[in-house]
Amino acid sequence: MKTSYIGLLLCAAIAFTSCDNDADSLLDKPISGNVEGNVPEGYFRATFFPQPAGLVANTRAAVNGNSEQIQSLVCLIYQKQEDGTYRYHTEKTVLKYEGTVGNITPQIYEWPLKQEINFELPNGDYKAVFVGNADKNLFINQQDNEILTEYNGNFASARINMPEMGPKGFNQYNMFYLCTVDFSPANPSPNVLMQRAVAENVYGRDMIDDNKAVSMLVDNLVKQIRENNLTTDIVKGLLRSSILDALSKATGLDVIAGSLTTIVDRLVNMILGDVVEALNEQLLKEVTKRLEAALKGEGGAGNSLLGLNYILNPWTTVNAVDVTYSSLPKSIDFNRICRSYYPETTWKNIPVTKINNLGKLNVLSLCGEGKLKRIDVNRDSEKYKLLLASLLEKLDEQALNGLLVDIHKPLSYQMQSNLQYSTTFELLNLTFSDFSEDHTGEPLELNIVLNDIVNLEEVVKQLLGDNILSGIVGGLTNQLLQPLLDALNNVVIKPLNIRLPGLNLNNIQLEGSWDATYVSDGTIAPSVTQ
8 A cells, every 4th residue: 555645845935136046945735635546557646746855956045934925826737739739637726825815814834845746647748837826816906807817728828917906916925936847657756946927127216315416516517617617718817917907006017018927927827726726616615505505495586496305306205106118018828928918007106115325116027028118206195295296386397307207218128037127217417407697696706815825925936036037027126026925915816707507496407317227147138129
């Protein structure tokens, strides 16, 4: 008398982490009763059993002990036909979900389970398909729509369908698991490795705090001012005219006197670098002060950036977005090949979490080609109405588009199941859309006192010892040298008044793009043409 036990060995769930072929062995939930007697002639016993001792799965970490990852499990058997196709033969429920419909009461199973599962089948070639979490009662608002369809006919016609709520239907307890194995009398006990049949898409967005925002805006604004108002040639001209005017008044010499202009030109060349550096430092300080005041709403009429932080970080301000795909996998077959796609569809109120300096959201999907079209801030949330609505309502459409509150840059790539795809929307630049001078505000006044930035006594001594001036200094000693030092001590360089562009939300522009899509297996997903 030969005694066997009914049960199943399957592999536990693999985590969406950067590892190769995460897979773990599982055992079936015990079913009471024994099977006695020999296998009838013309039949064989297929047994799915625990992973044999000494066989190590190619996995980073096995799941042992209590687990809630698989809540239901079914085994489907398909028999090979004369034409080479496989048709449905029989099935057994391995794990049955018995919790609350839609609102999962997770069932805990100890893995690996301790029993086998057996099938007595006519001799031939077969496929066994193990599908985890395909019970429609695991999904909210699923109604009468089955997850598994057309499976009781041809193997090729069977479909695993997305939940009725699409990506929003998944949670940590009901992600699909799938394993398909071939077996026959020559191989009656194939190894079964369960793997997730979904892909995880992680979209991130760089966050910008006030300090980073001010720094980026200052850099761009100062760069424009330097290029247009404070070039080296402009500063050189201002410095020369200031020194020439001061020395002419102090000495009584005409500004066109050759000896005077020679000395002035030499002085300018000696101290120009120090003056340029001092003006740039003062410019940076004054522009920073203006922008910080604008961020606090203290910049005066027409110069307020109050609320910019909320606008620059809309995902984490609102904590929910609406995600639109022009195409997303809707069903797959048992070979993990996508067989149908959603038309353009928007899934609303996808939650966003803050991780380090990123706002992140997760979208679970079946494998296939995913075409993300846009991500919009959810307008129905209370946080949007409280923190963003009043700010955005004041902006024109062009300004709103330039702020990238909503990302309308498409992203496409091919997804494989059991992998994570991570892409970050990088904010490359924060600048002004229009650098034209705003004549309603007060101009910047940059004043440089030479004596504050240069040791004039050392400069004069160096000047007197210069061989270039030896031919003219001798005849001017009593008339020029002491007055020269006195005059330089009182030189103040007053550049032209510099007017800034409008420091307001309508004049802010973000520049950003999707980074490469990194896959948890260490590769980069090739993009797909939209």
